[in-house]
Amino acid sequence: MIELFMTVFSATFFVTVVRTSTPLLLSTLGGLIADLSGALNVALEGMMLVGCLTAVIVSVFAPWYVAVLAAIAAGALLGAVMAFFHLRLKADIILVGFAINIFATGGTVFALTLATGGDKGTSINLPSKAIPALDLSFLGVIPGIGHTLVQFLSGHSILSWVAAFLVFAIWYFLYRTPWGLWLRGVGEYPAAPEAAGIPVNAIRAWSLLVSGALAALGGAQLAMFNYVGFTRDMTAGRGFIALGAVLLGARHPVGALLAALLFGFFEALAVVMPGLFNWIPAELIRMIPFIVTVLALVLFSYRAMRARQLRTLSKI
Amino acid sequence: MSMTSEAVLGRKARWANIRRETGRALAAALIALGVAFIIILFTSKAPLEAFNVLLTAPISRPRTIGLWIDDVAKLTITGLAFSLVFQARQFSMGVQGQVYVGGLAAAYVALSPIGATWLAIPVGVLCAMIAGGFYGFIPGIAKAKLGANEIVSSLMLNYIAIELCNYLVRTQLVPPGSGVLTTNDFPATAVFPALVAGTRIDIGLILAIVAVLAVWFALYRTAWGLKLRLVGHNAQFAEYSGIRSTVIMVSAMTVAGALGGLLGAMFVQGQSYGKLTILFEGGLAFEGILIAIVARSRPLAVPVVALFYGYLRQGAQLMNIRTDVPSEVIGVVTAIIILLVASSFSLPGRKFFARLFGRDPASSAVMEAGK
16 A cells, blocks of 8 residues: 555656546547537547547658647548538537547558558557657756656656646636637527527537547547557547546536546556556456546536536525 | 328328438448448559459358348347437447446356256346346436436446456456466357358347337337337427436336347357357447438338448458458448438438538528527
């Protein structure tokens, strides 16, 4: 037990948590934008997966930032496809989302086969690049806390810093700009913004586009930092966990950050636990994030329901 | 007299509806096949041969016909499960998890002393259905009592079931010391007897046919089915007319779960395996979404769609083995079919193109606003 505490409160563990949380956070922010605009984006998983593959393949031929941008573009494209079928052709958003997921599962393996010349499992033969970590070792000169700061803040992926900034940016956008108000209004009660002359469908389409771009950015982090390279189904349910994290985070950017950190913590725990407790079976450890999602979802829904009941009671 | 003419009119309208839906589904399939052909054209060294394999291989030999029919039986069950859930306007995606817990339950029965008696098949199937039903009940009750989003919870339960299956197979069901992740073969009494010797066509096919009829009867000839369809149509209206919509939703998800469990038993006890292997389901359960969408959640249309799609699926598998085109092409085809059928595209005509380019006033946000 002591060892577990030692591990959990160490700087290396903190760095691991940030690393495991970043793809989840980016994807959760993507889910949040779509959810607030009134579309439950169940395609996060597929968008992440496509982001992973795009980033890996492009990084073979181009610098890492071009690969990240390509992943963003691929995700936005999938978002546009969703928007087209949902808004123009009136398909159910959930069915469209699952179509994207099915497309991504098959399509990525298929594209990988083409790119590697027949290898269906991994991109191990592709010389793909990694996202560089931000080196902050100059903070070490600060007397007293300098060493600790370096331990905790240095060595994160650049995208981790981008994700942290995005939490703030999205909060500012949603709650401090007119467009954010429009977006939330469209999700809350579309008839009112429509009557006020706000282009409801355009806002929904942009939300899905941004949602896809963010999810794919999470995929790029996963395939270019957490692991370098692509393996089939490497997202392994992270997109769906992100969907749970949106609801768990009370549909707020800061909530999303906390929820993503919670899941990242359990994922990191699943990484370090086999070394500490080899009597706990690996399958059960891998189950933890999913069990936590279900429990958290149930608890949160229970709280939300109680709050609703209390509100109705107070009105009477 | 007027009654009969109304009935005739109704029947005519229904036939017109069926013709339209069939036309749409076929058009979607043709478009998707066209895209598949283009993809194959660019990837294969011998595209015509690959496409030929995709379209003709499943009926080339009795063995491949058996593979096809076995797939059809399984796709029918998962399509039925999704149809039930969709008709109640729920989006539980838990069939995959239900298949795993059902398969586990059936495997425990088959490997217990009961497995060596004639009870093995009925008890195995029953236990699988109970386990699956329970697994479908959980997201249902969480949604009904707490409002927990059923899509997220059912998806999480899928992953939990898969890991549970991996764990139990590794630690309990596999004879100690053997490195494989497969149980011993079930005793012959616990394996579904084959209907056609030497193929995979077994009594799972009969179970699938019975399930189709049972679901059709339950949906269209019982009070429960009427309530379920009402809830699916307009839950608020159903609530006002005295139907307890939450009870109906939970029961629909439980029954769908039982179907998922049945599919699990069909997998592990069927001729295809006759044992429990980890990851035995191979993603088939999710393909029920496609079946249910194309069949418009109509139980009697489900096996028809399953026949077509199962054929395509087997064709892709055989293309994977015999040519240089991977079977994952079918994922792209599936996605296109879902997108086209789920959207309100009509056969390419004036209206479709008008909507495509946004000139149809009906497609403006006003309709969306009503949601």
